[in-house]
Amino acid sequence: MEDEPKSHYSDNCYDGHDRNDPIIGKKFFSKYRAVKKLGEGSFGKVYKAEYNNEYFALKFENRLKSQQNMLEHEATIMTYLKGPNIPIIKSYGYCGDYNILVMQFLDRSLEDIFNRIKKFTVKTTCMLGYQMVNILQYIHDRHIIHRDIKPDNFVMGAKENNAHLYLLDFGLAKKYRSSKTLIQCPYIKKKKLTGTARYASIHALEEMEQSRRDDLESVGYVLMYFLRGSLPWQGLKIKSKEERYKGILVKKKETSSEELCRGFPEEFKEFVEYTRKLDYYEQPDYDMLKAKFFNLVTKTNGEAFDYIYDWTTDSDIKKRKVEYPDLAPSTNEKKSTQKEMESTNSNKKKLNPVHAPNNKTMNSENMDANNVIIDGLRENNNGYQSKCCIIF
Ligand SMILES: Nc1ncnc2c1ncn2[C@@H]1O[C@H](COP(=O)(O)OP(=O)(O)OP(=O)(O)O)[C@@H](O)[C@H]1O
Ligand SMILES: [Mg+2]
DSSP states (O other): OOSSOOOOOOTTTOOSOOTTOSSTTOEETTTEEEEEEEEEOSSOEEEEEEETTEEEEEEEEETTTOSSOHHHHHHHHHHHHOOTTSOOEEEEEEETTEEEEEEEOOOOBHHHHHHHHSSOOHHHHHHHHHHHHHHHHHHHHTTEEOSOOOGGGEEEOOGGGTTOEEEOOOTTOEEOBOTTTOOBOOOOBOSSOOSOTTTOOHHHHTTBOOOHHHHHHHHHHHHHHHHHSSOTTTTOOOOSHHHHHHHHHHHHHHSOHHHHHTTSOHHHHHHHHHHHHOOTTOOOOHHHHHHHHHHIIIIISOOOOOOOOTTOOHHHHHHOOSOOOOOOOOSOOOOSHHHHHHHHHHHHHHSOOEEOTTSOEEOGGGBOTTSOOBTTGGGOTTOSSOOOOOBO
């Protein structure tokens, strides 16, 4: 995994006229014409594509290079999770050398925005923090942890959804507990870090099995990155990857929450402290964390929790068709494991199982706790849609 996330999206770098790019200008699944490169990560490339005057995001994985079928894993998890702050999956299949995931087109990532603005205000950071915790609460309730929380993986919605934050990149996501018994994966030492060293929790850097607490600890580092402009463990001059990871771990451990958050409202220090102290098996108090951000904006600072971020323009506000609900956190929190179990069971009844693109029914029962997903799904390595339809 990477320790320093790359900056992905740039309006200027990829203008759709890059003749050397083997994907731009081509049509996939007889429909989606790739028009612009949006990003490139460790596992794939993402393009903006056009079909019927609508935009989509296409994530490509080279089938010849990828041995693990990460994109299929990602497609399955995202289809299973299906929620308001997760990009909608339109289809998954393969074309030529590529596995391709077609999803809802979103706007810029928080890393792209941050690279232009350099620092975010407390209000913007709180509104983002609130939504981050809310999204994690949603996916954790559905037995999944993300394991790569970083600014590049949070993306703002496009057009009328420009107020909303979305979480993407579920390539490293994992089922962390049984949906029936809620028993978690054992706490064991892993062979390497899963995630991005800069934002990874201390336990993740120590190569320990991750749980809900690790996603939340990463949120704390992401928020402090936005407020401070950088993190104390950035830019260590160590060449080898292993040594750099060790250096980041040492510096992270040495940096107290007090020192990390000095000069910013207490709530951030409390957040970092709380998430660092969580036990591996502990159910985090998401509502308490959300309330911190909400109250800091509305009560302490006397501002409106109105989704007007540092970068929001009047034209963005005009595009917003939806009325945004009052986000005041509910006081009826579920705290005990017993309550959690009841709620998960009742949720299960309400949730309609969603269908994988190959029409296998997906629900939390047939997901494998060892990261790789649905029983039987991997039998069909040729993709969900058995058509190969690249059009040149
Ligand atoms: N649905 C989308 N709409 C708009 N932009 C997107 C979308 N999905 C991804 N992107 C852009 O592409 C970038 C890379 O996407 P993603 O994180 O899924 O790829 P990755 O290869 O797993 O990256 P990494 O390994 O670096 O995390 C994102 O940071 C974002 O800027
Ligand atoms: Mg990513």
